[in-house]
Amino acid sequence: MTGIEILDPGLEGLLSRVELPRRVIRIRRRGKYIIFELDRGFLVMHLRITGRLILGELRGPETRAILRFRGASLSFLDRRRMATAEFVEDISWLEAKLGPEPLGDLSWLPGALKRSRRPIKVWLLDQKNIAGIGNIYASEVLFVAGIDPRRPANSLSEEEAVRLSRAIREVLSEAIAHRGTTFSDYRDSSGDPGGYQEFLRVYCRAGKPCKRCGTPIERIELGGRGTFFCPRCQR
Ligand SMILES: [Zn+2]
Structure with a gap:
């Protein structure tokens, strides 16, 4: 430099x-x-x-x-x-x-979830728990895992926690492959917008049909952040 x-x-x-x-x-x-x-x-x-x-x-x-x-x-x-x-x-x-990286080993995740009663969406956004998941990807991850964002973290079964781990890896890897998500300002280092906004399943899709079941996507506030989910696919 x-x-x-x-x-x-x-x-x-x-x-x-x-x-x-x-x-x-x-x-x-x-x-x-x-x-x-x-x-x-x-x-x-x-x-x-x-x-x-x-x-x-x-x-x-x-x-x-x-x-x-x-x-x-x-x-x-x-x-x-x-x-x-x-x-x-x-x-x-x-x-x-900062907590562990979301694309690293996540075998610790089920045990860590058992120690918190906060809504799982809020837990995922806390960088001390896991470092690197933002508001867009937290909503997307929970849709892919089929988990209601309001559920207390410690209510997830072992199987759901494993599903969540897989969804974290899947969503973040996809988003990286598409060079991120651009709603307004985000650009990559070449100045180009990302492409993942075309593939979002729930984020910013309130009122639009769920891509899996057709039920309208709902928007709620959780921990002060807009949260999007399908009331039918996510339990
Ligand atoms: Zn659905």
Whole structure:
């Protein structure tokens, strides 16, 4: 990383306090965080609702910063300015607040569900339980698993918990293969919208017929978040 041009003064304190250049060892994801591992320290980003990282230099009202590397640039765009970007010395604080990855081994899941009475949809969104499932995919996963989002986590049988594990893997893998879901702002690093919105089974389909049984999809609020489900397919 050879330089950062900061266009949003709100990022000044977080991004201007390191000396560059620093070598990028690798870039990885943990939960919903993007981590640039540098030869000293880390750049940690969370794109939240409208953040984007696009290859090349894009200057516009949404551009908050431009990260420069030898031979390449990444533009950090964010319409609602809720995304975060920060240089930190270590990332143990991040590990401390994140549960296991949803695409890793999930054999621990049935046991963990037994320890919570919260609605299963709310449980799935809590990044301390499992890190990386957002509001769209929580609704989709529960439809695929055939589980009512209001059910207390500890009411799921062993068999339902295993079905849930499979549904998590299936939905997230499909969404990744389609490069994500775009309703408004999300773009991949080439600037292209994702394609998974065409395949959503319940999310944002309130009143439309269930793709499996034809019953109208219902929308409720759970933990303050819009939640979509089929009252017939999900028990
Ligand atoms: Zn249905």
